[in-house]
Amino acid sequence: MKRKYVDLHLRPDLRNEQKAKNMINKAAALGYSLVGLTLSPNFRKDEMNRLKCLCSEAGVDFVSRIDLKPRSPKELLDSLRKFRRRVEVIAVMCESKNVARQAAKDRRVDLLNFPSTDFHRRFFDKPEAELASNSLVALEIDLQPLLLLEGIVRIRLLASLRREVAIALGFRIPIVVSSGVTDEMLVRKPLEQAALALLFSLDKVVALSAVSENPLAIVRRNRAKLDSKFVAPGIRLIRRGTDC
Amino acid sequence: MDAVWGAVLKIFGEYGASKCGLALIDYKSEEKLAILRVVHTEVETVRAAIALITKIKEKPAALHVLTVSGTIKALYKKLKQRG
Numbered sequence: 001m002k003r004k005y006v007d008l009h010l011r012p013d014l015r016n017e018q019k020a021k022n023m024i025n026k027a028a029a030l031g032y033s034l035v036g037l038t039l040s041p042n043f044r045k046d047e048m049n050r051l052k053c054l055c056s057e058a059g060v061d062f063v064s065r066i067d068l069k070p071r072s073p074k075e076l077l078d079s080l081r082k083f084r085r086r087v088e089v090i091a092v093m094c095e096s097k098n099v100a101r102q103a104a105k106d107r108r109v110d111l112l113n114f115p116s117t118d119f120h121r122r123f124f125d126k127p128e129a130e131l132a133s134n135s136l137v138a139l140e141i142d143l144q145p146l147l148l149l150e151g152i153v154r155i156r157l158l159a160s161l162r163r164e165v166a167i168a169l170g171f172r173i174p175i176v177v178s179s180g181v182t183d184e185m186l187v188r189k190p191l192e193q194a195a196l197a198l199l200f201s202l203d204k205v206v207a208l209s210a211v212s213e214n215p216l217a218i219v220r221r222n223r224a225k226l227d228s229k230f231v232a233p234g235i236r237l238i239r240r241g242t243d244c
Numbered sequence: 245m246d247a248v249w250g251a252v253l254k255i256f257g258e259y260g261a262s263k264c265g266l267a268l269i270d271y272k273s274e275e276k277l278a279i280l281r282v283v284h285t286e287v288e289t290v291r292a293a294i295a296l297i298t299k300i301k302e303k304p305a306a307l308h309v310l311t312v313s314g315t316i317k318a319l320y321k322k323l324k325q326r327g
Contacts, residue, residue: 192291192294192309
């Protein structure tokens with residue numbers, strides 16, 4: 001079966017519909033089947049429907065996503081309570097250790113993300129990975145910083161990513177490689193993203209999973225949970241009526 | 245071609261660049277298509293380097309690998325099929 005490629009982190013300026021459309025069309029032309037567009041925390045339903053239309057016109061599947069940047073674990077829990085039933089993918093940008101630990105423990109979080117240039121705030125270590133291994137969270141790696149940074153900063157970022165990827169693989173935490181781009185010129189093909197993942201010592205097979213199976217599994221799992229027929233993990237409503 | 249060499253050199257250094265065996269085979273300026281030869285073991289290396297190109301002569305640019313093939317004849321055939 002042909003592999004389906006997914007980019008879960010496109011960040012077009014949603015105030016400019018033309019730019020968003022161009023980015024979606026570019027992603028479709030480059031071979032992505034599903035794209036995750038980051039919505040603002042105060043998004044409206046009609047905004048989401050408009051993006052869904054743009055994606056279906058381009059021939060890609062739309063995945064709603066929100067990036068949370070909580071300042072405390074309490075704020076994270078409040079945000080999760082608010083957004084979990086409304087969007088398909090929730091990513092947490094962990095800027096403090098407490099938030100990183102809480103996000104790793106919480107089964108409502110799908111993706112963990114860390115600041116690219118602030119290396120003191122990259123909290124993905126072994127204790128974090130151990131917490132993440134008991135929940136359903138995946139480690140997300142955005143490639144935009146690799147494209148834009150140069151010199152010593154990029155070298156440090158690659159070293160950091162290599163270390164984190166090794167920890168994630170050791171604890172069997174899924175890795176998701178996304179573009180994280182804000183400009184359509186920075187969107188890359190899935191195989192190119194997988195090739196970039198080799199820069200931080202991700203094996204070719206694992207890199208291809210990171211751009212296809214891993215993000216797809218997250219989307220499928222959440223769509224099943226958000227479905228009206230979902231009752232509990234492993235339990236689905238098939239039929240309702242008096243003579244079932 | 246300078247942009248590709250530059251990208252390979254920047255990220256992989258002279259040692260990495262020497263392993264690639266990069267050479268320009270053909271360039272069609274109207275279609276903005278280039279055919280590069282690379283050592284088959286370094287295809288992913290060069291693919292990563294090409295993906296890292298964001299500017300050519302200070303102008304924003306993006307290069308994409310359309311297809312890879314072992315022979316030039318098969319490559320042209322694949323390109324023709326893709327239209």
